[in-house]
Amino acid sequence: MARKYRSDHTIGEDNIRLWGMDIHNPVFFVSASFIILFVMVTIQFPAQTNEALGAARGWTLATFDSFMMTAVSAILVFCLALTVLPVSKIRLGGENAEPEFSRMSWFAMLFSAGMGIGLMFWGVAEPMTYYIGAGGTPLGVSPQTPEAADMAMAATLYHWGLHAWSIYAVMGLALAFFSFNCKLPLTLRSAFYPLLGERCWGWPGHVIDTFAVLATIFGLATSLGLGASQVNSGLSMLFGVEEALNTKLSIIIFVTFIATISVVRGLDGGVKVLSNFNMLLAFALLAFIVLVGSDISVVGALVDSAGNYLGNIVPLSNWAGRDDEQWMQDWTVFYWAWWVSWSPFVGMFIARVSKGRTVREFIIAVLLVPTLVTLIWMSVFGMNALHQAQSGIGSLAEGMSSMSLATFQMLEGLPFSELTTVVGVVLVLVFFITSSDSGSLVIDGITAGGKHDAPVPQRIFWATMEGLLAAALLYGGGRQALAALQAGTVIAGIPFTLILLLVCFSLYKGLNANLRESRQS
Numbered sequence: 001m002a003r004k005y006r007s008d009h010t011i012g013e014d015n016i017r018l019w020g021m022d023i024h025n026p027v028f029f030v031s032a033s034f035i036i037l038f039v040m041v042t043i044q045f046p047a048q049t050n051e052a053l054g055a056a057r058g059w060t061l062a063t064f065d066s067f068m069m070t071a072v073s074a075i076l077v078f079c080l081a082l083t084v085l086p087v088s089k090i091r092l093g094g095e096n097a098e099p100e101f102s103r104m105s106w107f108a109m110l111f112s113a114g115m116g117i118g119l120m121f122w123g124v125a126e127p128m129t130y131y132i133g134a135g136g137t138p139l140g141v142s143p144q145t146p147e148a149a150d151m152a153m154a155a156t157l158y159h160w161g162l163h164a165w166s167i168y169a170v171m172g173l174a175l176a177f178f179s180f181n182c183k184l185p186l187t188l189r190s191a192f193y194p195l196l197g198e199r200c201w202g203w204p205g206h207v208i209d210t211f212a213v214l215a216t217i218f219g220l221a222t223s224l225g226l227g228a229s230q231v232n233s234g235l236s237m238l239f240g241v242e243e244a245l246n247t248k249l250s251i252i253i254f255v256t257f258i259a260t261i262s263v264v265r266g267l268d269g270g271v272k273v274l275s276n277f278n279m280l281l282a283f284a285l286l287a288f289i290v291l292v293g294s295d296i297s298v299v300g301a302l303v304d305s306a307g308n309y310l311g312n313i314v315p316l317s318n319w320a321g322r323d324d325e326q327w328m329q330d331w332t333v334f335y336w337a338w339w340v341s342w343s344p345f346v347g348m349f350i351a352r353v354s355k356g357r358t359v360r361e362f363i364i365a366v367l368l369v370p371t372l373v374t375l376i377w378m379s380v381f382g383m384n385a386l387h388q389a390q391s392g393i394g395s396l397a398e399g400m401s402s403m404s405l406a407t408f409q410m411l412e413g414l415p416f417s418e419l420t421t422v423v424g425v426v427l428v429l430v431f432f433i434t435s436s437d438s439g440s441l442v443i444d445g446i447t448a449g450g451k452h453d454a455p456v457p458q459r460i461f462w463a464t465m466e467g468l469l470a471a472a473l474l475y476g477g478g479r480q481a482l483a484a485l486q487a488g489t490v491i492a493g494i495p496f497t498l499i500l501l502l503v504c505f506s507l508y509k510g511l512n513a514n515l516r517e518s519r520q521s
Helices: 027-044 046-082 103-132 146-160 162-181 188-201 203-239 245-292 298-317 325-352 359-391 403-412 417-447 456-520
Strands: 015-018 021-024
Touching: 027 046, 027 203, 027 417, 027 456, 046 162, 046 325, 046 359, 046 456, 103 146, 103 203, 103 245, 103 359, 103 403, 103 417, 146 162, 146 298, 146 325, 146 359, 162 188, 162 325, 162 359, 162 456, 188 203, 188 456, 203 245, 203 325, 203 403, 203 417, 203 456, 245 359, 245 417, 245 456, 298 359, 325 417, 325 456, 359 403, 403 417, 417 456
Parallel strands: none
Antiparallel strands: 015 021
């Protein structure tokens, strides 16, 4: 054990029991009060809130673009270095620790929690947006050209590949190591024990955990808002349901209710079951599109997409002297802020299910497996959409009706479109639920001082808060709901990036101390 980083502080030591909840003071109260106040102000002053969010988003993206681009690339390099350094052999939980879940269940849970709704929403919408040049094109290529199609896939995979998962990997590894190996509470402040010592349990730790809760809940709210918009579009195509704010709010209420039931059932009884079901359904849809999709070679599409991605990863990572600066800020910097805001949630969730894995196994799995699945998914969905647009097939030949409708427009150009649209709506709903319930479990843990099993009322409270925040941002954003959702994520995510960089330093310090001690014993 890394005795240097062991503390006498016990899990939940500072908690108080109130209203049937196990509350860590002041993290719970500060976080909950801020969210409730934000929701109330947004509902009371929607126009003013939307204007303020938009201005803050624009200023933040323009001011911190170079910082974000450099920071995320540095995190990826750090993760790759960990796989070859001597610390890579350290096992999470100790030398004799055994994994709690099979590899398939492990992959399914981390993937469903990490990117589910996003892949369904952006798998077609993102490459199509870049291809037609709506809002600029990556690296300034001419829109609606063969070069634009190649670059569209490269940029999409860049945003969803190694860089994104390195953010999750470093956070998840830090939380798992300090919790399982150092016996500290499974909460973000524990990752700073090598830097702060016992001060982790004082106000510096309270600030870190509060930031983690706020970043997580805004990141989740963005995804939930996107999911509600896409489900609404699918229902409109299938049954003529009106695409309106009230419909989206009803969808959020329904999904929040189901997610609450799942989160009450816990990790094994709710989250794992839904994650496994969703992965099977997602791969069934993927296989169907491969079999009946456009007349393109799937293997060729994968090779082309991977080649375009790897061939452009350096120029897309460079922030200096770019002609597409506005595109970089609106897309890449936003994505990095979004992934960072999700990192406490996804990282803590991955940590909880990764006991028994070595550092090398953890990093390789968390980086490569989701990236490979994303490559397959984005290539099949994106290349089919681009082929339809270039060949004059279906409604995509006329352009996207809306981002939330793009995936369903692509499915409309394939056989059995009504059936696949139903499957697509179900997928979004279940991804929606798994993100919400997984996020609630994580926030429960943080606001309960690192406890793994917070009381049921506490789980219900945070599941409800996520739904309320997503609804408030949609309501406050009006026609610019997507921009309002993104604004909350950017504002919360960019400051949290500095915390993530400090986590890297603290993690390396802790791993080295563990390795030195194991060699001496």
